Amino acid sequence: xxxxxxxxxxxxxxxxxxxxxxxxxxxxxxxxxxxxxxxxxxxxxxxxxxxxxxxxxxxxxxxxxxxxxxxxxxxxxxxxxxxxxxxxxxxxxxxxxxxxxxxxxxxxxxxxxxxxxxxxxxxxxxxxxxxxxxxxxxxxxxxxxxxxxxxxxxxxxxxxxxxxxxxxxxxxxxxxxxxxxxxxxxxxxxxxxxxxxxxxxxxxxxxxxxxxxxxxxxxxxxxxxxxxxxxxxxxxxxxxxxxxxxxxxxxxxxxxxxxxxxxxxxxxxxxxxxxxxxxxxxxxxxxxxxxxxxxxx
Amino acid sequence: xxxxxxxxxxxxxxxxxxxxxxxxxxxxxxxxxxxxxxxxxxxxxxxxxxxxxxxxxxxxxxxxxxxxxxxxxxxxxxxxxxxxxxxxxxxxxxxxxxxxxxxxxxxxxxxxxxxxxxxxxxxxxxxxxxxxxxxxxxxxxxxxxxxxxxxxxxxxxxxxxxxxxxxxxxxxxxxxxxxxxxxxxxxxxxxxxxxxxxxxxxxxxxxxxxxxxxxxxxxxxxxxxxxxxxxxxxxxxxxxxxxxxxxxxxxxxxxxxxxxxxxxxxxxxxxxxxxx
Numbered sequence: 411x412x413x414x415x416x417x418x419x420x421x422x423x424x425x426x427x428x429x430x431x432x433x434x435x436x437x438x439x440x441x442x443x444x445x446x447x448x449x450x451x452x453x454x455x456x457x458x459x460x461x462x463x464x465x466x467x468x469x470x471x472x473x474x475x476x477x478x479x480x481x482x483x484x485x486x487x488x489x490x491x492x493x494x495x496x497x498x499x500x501x502x503x504x505x506x507x508x509x510x511x512x513x514x515x516x517x518x519x520x521x522x523x524x525x526x527x528x529x530x531x532x533x534x535x536x537x538x539x540x541x542x543x544x545x546x547x548x549x550x551x552x553x554x555x556x557x558x559x560x561x562x563x564x565x566x567x568x569x570x571x572x573x574x575x576x577x578x579x580x581x582x583x584x585x586x587x588x589x590x591x592x593x594x595x596x597x598x599x600x601x602x603x604x605x606x607x608x609x610x611x612x613x614x615x616x617x618x619x620x621x622x623x624x625x626x627x628x629x630x631x632x633x634x635x636x637x638x639x640x641x642x643x644x645x646x647x648x649x650x651x652x653x654x655x656x657x658x659x660x661x662x663x664x665x666x667x668x669x670x671x672x673x674x675x676x677x678x679x680x681x682x683x684x685x686x687x688x689x690x691x692x693x694x695x696x697x698x699x700x701x702x703x704x705x706x707x
Numbered sequence: 708x709x710x711x712x713x714x715x716x717x718x719x720x721x722x723x724x725x726x727x728x729x730x731x732x733x734x735x736x737x738x739x740x741x742x743x744x745x746x747x748x749x750x751x752x753x754x755x756x757x758x759x760x761x762x763x764x765x766x767x768x769x770x771x772x773x774x775x776x777x778x779x780x781x782x783x784x785x786x787x788x789x790x791x792x793x794x795x796x797x798x799x800x801x802x803x804x805x806x807x808x809x810x811x812x813x814x815x816x817x818x819x820x821x822x823x824x825x826x827x828x829x830x831x832x833x834x835x836x837x838x839x840x841x842x843x844x845x846x847x848x849x850x851x852x853x854x855x856x857x858x859x860x861x862x863x864x865x866x867x868x869x870x871x872x873x874x875x876x877x878x879x880x881x882x883x884x885x886x887x888x889x890x891x892x893x894x895x896x897x898x899x900x901x902x903x904x905x906x907x908x909x910x911x912x913x914x915x916x917x918x919x920x921x922x923x924x925x926x927x928x929x930x931x932x933x934x935x936x937x938x939x940x941x942x943x944x945x946x947x948x949x950x951x952x953x954x955x956x957x958x959x960x961x962x963x964x965x966x967x968x969x970x971x972x973x974x975x976x977x978x979x980x981x982x983x
Binding site: 425427428429431434435437438441442444445446448459501504505508509513515520522523524525526527528529531532533536537538539541542544546547552556592594596640644646647650651664665668669672678681682685688692696 | 713714715718719721722725726728729730731732733735736739747748749750751752793794795797798800801802804805806807808810813816817820821822823824825826827828829830831832833834835837850851853854857858861886890911914915917918922932933936937940947950951954957958961962964965969973976977
């Protein structure tokens with residue numbers, strides 16, 4: 411009898427669970443999975459999306475692997491992602507720790523100022539920094555020249571050796587507040603006693619950070635790092651508005667490469683192939699990360 | 708112990724430097740927008756406008772379809788955010804309160820969708836919306852934005868419901884409320900802060916979105932703010948003071964969020980993430 415009631419309860423739970431989650435499930439299947447599969451299918455076709463749908467099989471995949479041009483975009487994406495996430499993490503960890511310091515004055519005000527970049531749209535940030543980087547009238551060159559760091563104005567965004575770094579700087583500026591806010595919340599959960607104990611044991615600031623702070627924020631830090639990597643890997647808007655992938659292709663990351671292949675050159679099938687390739691890379695990275703995490707635990 | 712009461716000089720200087728790093732570009736945007744066009748082409752630049760003018764704002768609003776851009780963004784972003792929150796709140800509640808077959812798979816899948824590079828869906832959406840006559844329409848963009856926001860918002864709402872004690876549900880059930888009643892009268896009011904911050908999150912992301920709006924709108928009168936000002940910069944008639952004025956106008960909704968809902972937003976956003 412008891413078992414039967416439990417069984418009935420389970421059915422009830424099932425039905426209610428499905429009822430409440432069905433709209434989300436509907437969205438996921440129809441609006442996420444369906445287009446995704448559609449995208450994979452297109453990658454096997456030579457198509458203009460209107461009247462030409464020629465099945466070409468693995469032709470584009472072979473070309474992708476043999477012909478090296480896409481690897482260059484991939485490499486630039488790795489550089490962009492690595493340094494952007496690194497820069498964001500350094501600033502986020504630094505400022506989050508400073509903002510929880512015991513005797514720091516005006517904490518709320520400082521936090522409000524530091525999160526500000528997050529509240530400007532990507533496009534706006536791109537346009538603003540394009541103006542700041544402007545060779546003749548930009549603030550950036552003016553400051554550097556006033557300080558005597560450069561003699562002549564530098565064309566930060568149209569010089570192929572500086573463009574990528576200029577773009578990364580902007581991405582760091584725009585993105586560090588998110589991680590900082592997450593870490594701030596995580597830091598507030600670390601017990602004060604731990605710090606005091608560490609201090610009594612004679613640990614300096616650096617050792618306290620290493621043995622108390624870092625383990626305390628690790629779960630949040632690793633989750634946000636993973637999110638950041640995935641976001642940076644597919645980032646488009648800032649780079650597009652700063653350089654459109656140029657000069658030549660110095661800042662052409664995969665998202666811009668894929669966009670151009672489709673909507674500038676109208677090679678939709680080949681563009682889809684590249685998107686699928688990136689998708690596979692991200693899956694592999696995630697699986698690797700999960701495995702490494704399991705090993706750590 | 709005496710050492711700890713000391714004012715953190717080095718830390719304070721670093722924070723001030725950080726604030727300058729953030730504020731100087733923002734300051735530059737604001738003062739440039741108030742300068743007359745010739746003054747923006749001064750070398751060395753003027754650090755404070757010699758003559759204040761609203762010309763740039765006037766030009767952006769009257770000479771360009773900025774009003775249209777803004778209106779389109781409001782319709783698309785508000786529409787998609789409302790629908791997203793409805794769907795995500797229900798799903799978050801369902802996943803947090805009921806044991807059902809496939810629940811783990813459902814939640815796992817919600818997170819997995821975050822890995823999809825959105826660009827893989829650019830061509831499919833372009834083609835699908837074209838097929839159903841939804842390209843260059845508000846509804847088309849709303850559909851796309853819902854698909855972007857539902858997964859993470861579902862996850863945020865699920866995390867938030869998990870922080871609300873389940874005893875309240877049982878108490879309400881004893882009082883004779885059915886499950887829909889519990890959802891409406893107990894869970895929903897208690898989760899309002901979570902709903903608010905999730906809505907703000909979806910709102911910010913949709914207001915920011917650029918790439919899909921660029922591909923999926925084809926005429927000037929359907930462009931969103933992001934796309935509109937992103938293309939304004941290619942116009943040879945436009946000056947930097949105009950661009951900065953347009954940038955400030957485009958940021959207004961997010962700045963309002965920053966001014967009035969910042970704390971609410973951060974509390975809700977971090978509540979689920981930290982307490983897990």
